[in-house]
Amino acid sequence: MRFTRRRRRHSVEDENSYWVSFTDIMSSLLILFILAAVALMVQLMSKQDALGTALAAVDTQIQAQQAQQAAMDEQQSQFDAQIGTISEAEHVRAEILEEMQSRLQAAGIQVVLNEDSSVLSIPSSALGFDSGNYDIAPAYRDRAATIGVILSDVLRQGDRTDYLDTVFIEGHTDSVPFEGPLGMNNWGLSTFRAISLWQLWDDTLPKGKQLDTLNNAAGAPLFSVSGYADTRPVAGTPQGASEHAPNRRIDIRITIVRPSSDELQGISDEFASDSSS
Template identity: 50%
Template structure:
C-alpha cells in the first residue's frame, strides 16, 4: 500500500512539474507574440504618422497656391499633387513651359519648397517624383523616344524652371534619410491617364500634366527581417 502511495505521489509530482513547464512555455509564447505585435504596431504607427504629415503638407501647398490664384489638385490618397497643363501651357507635342506660365511655375516651386522644408517635415518623405504625362497622341520626335521622352522632358522642364527660381536653394538642399536628393524626375508617356476617354481635346489636355508624387519612408525588408529574427530569438529557435 505504501509503495502504491509513493508511486501515486511521484506520478502526481511529475504531472505537476510538466504542467508548470507547459504554463511557463505558454507565458513565454504569449510574451513573444505580444512583443512581435508591439514591434509591428510601432512600424505601422510610424507609417501612419508619416502619411498624416504628408497629407498636411499637400493640403497646405494646395491652400497656399489657391490663395495666390493657382489651382492644383490633390488625389484622394493625399499623396499626389497634380499640376494641369492650363498652368504650364503644354501644347500637344510640346515640352517647353510657355513663357506666359513661367511665373506660375516659379510660384509653385517656391510654395512646394517652403511647405516641405517647414519644421523639417520632409524627413518623413522618401522621394518626391516630378512626373511628366502626355495625352494618347503619338509623337515620334525627341530622337525616337516618343511619348516617353516627351513626358520626361516635361518633368525636366519644370525642374529646370524651379532650379532658376527663388526656391531653388531649398529644393536642392533637401535630402532623404539615405542622403540622396529628395526630388527626382520621371516620365510615363500616355500610360497613366486621368481621363481615359480622350475623344475630345479637352480630355486630352487633362492628361498633359505634371504630377508631384510624395512617397513616405516605409519599413524596409531588413526592418521586417529584424522583427522576425527577434521573434526567433525569443522562441529559442536561432542557430
C-alpha cells in the same frame, strides 16, 4: 490439598500462557502497523516526489507559454508599430499635398488633388505646355517658381521628410503622337517636361529652399524625375480635342516609407510559428 494446589498451579500457568499469547499478538500487530506505516510513508513520499516532478513540469510549461506569449506580444507590438507608422505617414502625405493645394490656390494657381491625397496635378494652364512643347514659357516661369517655393516650404516643416520615401516629379503628355528631334516621342516629351520644371526650380529657388538638398528617411535624395507619355490620362476627360490639354501636366506624386514585404513576411511567419508551437 494436593488437588487444590494442582488446580491453582494450572490456573496460573494458563493465565501466564494467555498473557504470553496476547503479548505476541500485540507485538505482531504492532510490527504490522509499523510496517504498514512505513509502507504508507514510502508510498506518500513516492507520490510526493511524483507530484513535485509533475508540478515542476507544469511550471516549466507555464514559463514556456509565458515566454511564447511575450514573444507573440512583442511581434504584435512590432506589427502594430509598423501599421501605426504607415498610418501616420499617410496622414503626413495628405497634410503636405492638401496644404500645397490650399497655398497654391491662395496664390491664384489652380491644381488638382486626387481622391486619396497622394498626387497633386499641375495642369498645362499653370505651366503653359503647348502640344509638342516641353519648355516653360517666360510668362509662366514666376508661377512655376512659386510652386517650387511652396513645395519646399511645406516639406521642410517639422519632421515630414522622415515619413517620405520619394517625391516624384512626373511629366505627362496628351495622346497626340509626337515626333521630335533625334527620334524623340511622347515618352521623351513627357520626361523633358518634368526635367524642365525641375531645372527651373534648381536655377531659381533661393539657397535654403533648394529641393535637391532634401533627403528621405534613409538619407537618399528625396526627389525623382520621370515621364509617362500618355499612359496615365486624366480620368473622366471628354473625347476629342478638349481632352488633350488636361493631360499635358506635371504630377507631384509622394510615396511614403513602408516596411518591406520581407519585413512584414518575417513578422507574419514568426507570429504564425509561435501561434502553432
